[in-house]
Amino acid sequence: MISFLLKTAIPLLKNYAILKKISEEEIRQKVLAIAHDLTKDYQDREPILIGVLNGVFIFFADLVREIAFAHRIDFVRLASYGSQVTSSGTIALTKDVELSIQGEHVIVVEDIIDTGLTLSYLVRHLEQKGPESIRICTLINKLERREKAVHIDYCGFELEGGFVVGYGLDYNEQFRNLPYILSLDIST
Numbered sequence: 001m002i003s004f005l006l007k008t009a010i011p012l013l014k015n016y017a018i019l020k021k022i023s024e025e026e027i028r029q030k031v032l033a034i035a036h037d038l039t040k041d042y043q044d045r046e047p048i049l050i051g052v053l054n055g056v057f058i059f060f061a062d063l064v065r066e067i068a069f070a071h072r073i074d075f076v077r078l079a080s081y082g083s084q085v086t087s088s089g090t091i092a093l094t095k096d097v098e099l100s101i102q103g104e105h106v107i108v109v110e111d112i113i114d115t116g117l118t119l120s121y122l123v124r125h126l127e128q129k130g131p132e133s134i135r136i137c138t139l140i141n142k143l144e145r146r147e148k149a150v151h152i153d154y155c156g157f158e159l160e161g162g163f164v165v166g167y168g169l170d171y172n173e174q175f176r177n178l179p180y181i182l183s184l185d186i187s188t
Contacts, residue, residue, distance in 0.1 A: 015186070015187035016184045016185060016186050016187070017184065017185040018182055018183070018184060018185075019161060019162040019183040019184060019185055020159065020162065020182070020183040021180060021181070021182055021183075022157060022167075022180060022181040022182075022183075023180050024179045024180050027139075027156075027167060027180065027181065028062075030139070030156035030157060031059070031062045031063055031066060031139075031156070032066055033156075034063060034137060034154050034155075034156060035063055035066035035067045035068075037154055038063075038067050038069075038107070038137070038154060039067050039068045039069055042067075042069045042071070042105070042107075043068070043069050044069075045069070045105050046069070046070040046071060046072065046105075047069075047071055047072075047104065047105040047106060047107050048071065048072045048073070048074060048097075048099055048101055048104050048105070048106050048107070049063075049064060049071055049072070049073050049074075049106075049107045049109055050073075050074050050075065050076055050097060050101075050106060050107070050108050050109065050126070051073065051074075051075045051076075051109045052075070052076055052077070052078065052108065052109065052110050052111070052118075052122065053075050053076065053077040053095065054077065054168075054170070054176075055111035055112065055168045055169050055170060055176070056109055056110060056111040056139075056168060057168050058167050058168035058176070059109070059111055059139045059167065059168055060073075060109050063109065063137075072099060074097045074098055074099045075095065075097075076093065076095055076096060076097055076122065077093075077094045077095035078091055078092065078093050078094065078118050078121065078122060079091070079092045079094055080092070080117060080118050091117060091118055091121040093121075093122075093125060096125075097126070097129070100129075101126065101129050101130070101131045102129055102130040102131065103130065103131070103132050104131050104132055105131065105132050105133045105135075106126060106131045106132075106133065106134045106135070107134075107135050107136075107137055107154075108122065108123070108126070108134060108135070108136050108137065109137045109138075110136065110137070110138040110139070111138070111139050111140065111167075111168055111169055112138065112139065112140040112141075112142055112164055112169060113136075113138045113140070113141050113142065113150060113152065114142045114145055114146075115145050115146060115147045115148065116146050116147055116148035116149065116150040117147055117148055119136065119148075119150050120148040120150060123136075123150075135153040135154070136150065136151065136152050136153050136154070137152075137153060137154035137155075138152055138154070138155055138156065139155075139156040139157065139167075140155075140156060140157050140158075140159055140164060140169075140181070141155045141157070141158045141159070142158075142159050142160075142164065143158060143159070143160055144159075144160050144161045157181075159183055161183065161185075162183030162184050162185055163183070163184045163185075163186050164181060164182070164183050164184075165178065165181070165182050165184060166178030166179070166180050166181040166182050167179065167180065167181050169181065171184075171186070
């Protein structure tokens with residue numbers, strides 16, 4: 001099934017090897033665990049959860065359905081990859097938060113933290129808006145290419161290598177629909 005989905009979804013992806021698969025059930029358990037930790041930490045507050053588009057949309061939706069505290073949501077969109085496999089290093093904010101976060105507790109929700117460049121840029125940007133606190137929640141902490149140190153408060157999975165797709169994560173806007181996560185060794 002995996003091979004069929006990969007071969008039919010991306011004709012441009014000719015050479016790949018699956019390094020790791022994270023199943024639907026493993027993802028669900030991590031989402032529940034993160035939601036539990038967030039609920040414990042924020043049960044008496046009303047934070048603003050800020051999702052980083054596009055990749056976070058599935059994780060974000062699953063997460064907010066499982067948390068048990070009052071909250072508001074907003075989204076930002078940043079670009080650093082384009083259609084490349086590696087970050088360009090240039091960050092562009094293409095959609096900013098619309099809610100005022102001054103004096104508020106903020107939880108930034110990411111699908112994946114890779115080089116740390118995008119997240120560092122976003123945190124600096126949000127700090128200028130005067131929030132009470134900023135915490136970071138990510139589904140995947142990818143360690144192999146970290147360029148900027150980032151503090152992650154809530155993390156689902158740590159991965160060392162590969163290009164990660166599925167469950168909202170993409171390769172050239174493909175693979176987002178896979179219900180599981182694959183870490184791929186890509187040779188194009």
